[in-house]
Amino acid sequence: MIKLNNLVASYTTTRGQVNAVDGINITIPSGQIVGIAGESGCGKSTLLKVIYGDLIYPLALKTGNIQYGFEDNSGKEVTTDNIKDYWFKRISYIPQSSMSSLNPVIRIRKQFVDFQDRLKPESEILDEVREYIQNLDLPPEAIDAYPHQLSGGMRQRIMVAMGTFFKPDIILADEPTTALDVVVQKGILLLLMEIQEQMNNTILFVSHDMGVHYQITHKMLIMYAAKVVEFGDSEAVFKAPLHPYSKMLTESLPTIGDDKVREGIEGRPPSLWDNLQGCRFAARCPLVTELCRKQEPELIEHRPGHFAACHHADKV
């Protein structure tokens, strides 16, 4: 289980500090694919970076910490302080764009073994990699190529291979298929689901594509303006949401074969620079009352395993 305890992360800019993640307090069960969704600027990519431990200036963890659910060699629990030691081995990150993550002038195989404490000789590891990538429909010679010699789909499958080869406990994927065609995307996502079923690890999957979330996730985390507004089983969040934002979001999406009239949500999310009081969705919410404007709703477990931050969750 990954425990996020009162997480607040901020960016330091010339205008001052802004909290891109503003108080997240949840427990993510392991062995599932958890989708993180929300509008641009809601903090989902930042959350992923914080969980990965990629906290370089101007991003910093202001308060809170994360318990990752596994221990180091001395038996102590791993937290944000030492998670960096476990990069690639127990936690990995699959980025959005393969072309900017792979060094274009180095053969791919070098980038597979480019880290310290290798317990086995390099050639042995590479042989194992060549075996492994065949499961991803890649020819074993793929790792001997330069990045530009492979197609976009193949490159992204290499990124998935790099992120899963060492069988990490936690895989963080930040929009890994957004830039790809739908056909290629489906192939890679099915692959990811298979890997998760085999290794039984936890995948945190960030995307703005709600359709993708519906297809592959077991649980959904919906974020809005740096806060978590809903968290629960995917079926429940899509079919019986407890937060007006989730409801309006899923209902705005058209689908094929259904001629229902769809509406987008009016307005836009509040600026995180403003002094925000009360519920951050209040300005756009059809169920808003005075209480919503004054008091920020807590993330409460309204139904078993289904959390929502809304004063009027029962009316949604």
Added chain:
Amino acid sequence: MKMNNRLKIGIIILTMFVLAGLILPLFNDVDPTKQGTYPKNMPISFEHFLGTNSLGQDIFWFLVYAVRNSLFLGVTVSICTTTIAMSVGLISGYVGGWVDRIIMTLTDSVIAIPLFPILIVLATLVRGNTSSWVVGAILVVFGWAWGARTIRSMALSIREREFINMAKFSGSTTLEIVFREVFPYVYAYGIVSFINAILWVINTEASLAVIGLSKVEIPTLGSILFWALSYNALFTGQYVWVIAPVVATVLLFLGLFLTSTGYNQMYATRRGHS
């Protein structure tokens, strides 16, 4: 627009120089270039702030006029070269095709010609009888090419951006697009280029003057050094005569440099959150 410290200091220094060059001469009615006005080689005193030199000139006033002339030359030439570089670069980069090829061939030829040997050859032919205008004109002819090339490559990349298409579909003419759409994106570079050009002009003129290839009767930062060196100022212990223009030049350069980089810094951060 918050100015950072670097920019503030740079502007303060430059303002001091500009004021010194413009206002101080109003307080002086003695021609500083006339030799033998005062007793030679006098030390620093209340009457002569920096003493006098071997030619009987007051060093301080000579320096004031020198700064004024150098700055004037620098700014005038720089305005010309920057305007030419901008226009040539923008049109060449945006229009492209054979227009671009012809202009860039010309530009590259100018860049390839080594400036200094040409200037020396020209100056030896004319032997110190070149007026400042001729020197200025030559500097303009050689000074625009590099900037034009840089701006042309900037224009090339801006041309591919979507808002250029939007301007076309809104009915803008080519010239309007070049100057209203593309220009704002290169103008910050233009300012930096302008200031650097001033530096370059003053420097080149000073180098020429020190070798005696400019009109050395006219006070400029370079001509002071020329006279000082001709009269072996360092050997005869007249350190002030040499040090004063050097310090003034360094300070002026510092002012220009700080303003240029300070502006660049401020501009970059401003773009960051728009």
Added chain:
Amino acid sequence: MNTVLKTVGLNKTYRLGGFINPLKINALDEVNLTIESEKPVIVSLVGESGSGKTTLAKVILRLVAPSSGQAMIYDQFVAGDGANVSKKEILSSVQPIFQNPFEAFSAYRTVDAYLERTATRIAGLSASDAVDAMQTALSSVGLKYADVKGKYPNQFSGGELQRVSIARALIPHPKMIIADEPVSMIDASLRMNIINLFLSLKEEYNTSFLYITHDLATAYYVSDYIAVMYRGTIVEFGEGKSILKNPQHPYTQLLLNSVALTDRKWERKTFIASDMEAKEFQFTGCRFKNRCPIAEDICTHKRPPPIRQEDGRDVYCHFATEEPEGMKV
């Protein structure tokens, strides 16, 4: 009956590489499209990257010249041989909306500068009439001129900016608006605001839309006609909703099997992914042959011609039958 859009033998070939052995990519290969309608229509060009949909849009907008062939909008030549129309005439009949609203405006100019320029130059209005035109256009997209005047792009959200972009395109009352992925960079919750706008503006301004997208769900919602493209060729064309509910070309079926929707789960079947993209452009026969489950020899040699089906659609496949099969919804 108006001929909304007609392309005849439209080709666009790009040559990559050096002089000796350049790679020829037919971004558009003999595209023949005819759309006729009395009323304004929304036509979607659907396909993945490399399909040629964006190239077709660029040819119609005259941003790219075709290698051969012609294109016409409402019987007016816009591209290719014979397109001796003045730029001004075309600009008042065909206007674009771009994908990235933030890139579509210069950061140094106010957004209304573009609207004003369009009103005075293309619609030929006087300065005071231009203000009226801007007010009308902006209110059609749900914005007020007073809220837009004097503001720079960074003062708007993506959705608002895209609406300003649409307003600008409406000012000259064009016959057709070409929208290239207009909502792909807009947040999911705001997309339908723009898509619904297309539907209402179609009636209000009597303008047809060419909607280029890879998002089949919005294409379903909004289209009267759909052309599915693959590697520079059209593979299926016809009435929007019936093509997506009942695809007949194997590629269209593949697309519909792969799209991630929110009301049905994927079949866990895998398929052949294409890893030889550039080579597929060189095929003399059907471009989809390599990945097609029903391909036969004839597909290698002969380009499939359009076969007219009962419901009026064209399917570019040798094995298109009269009875619709495929994904039942």
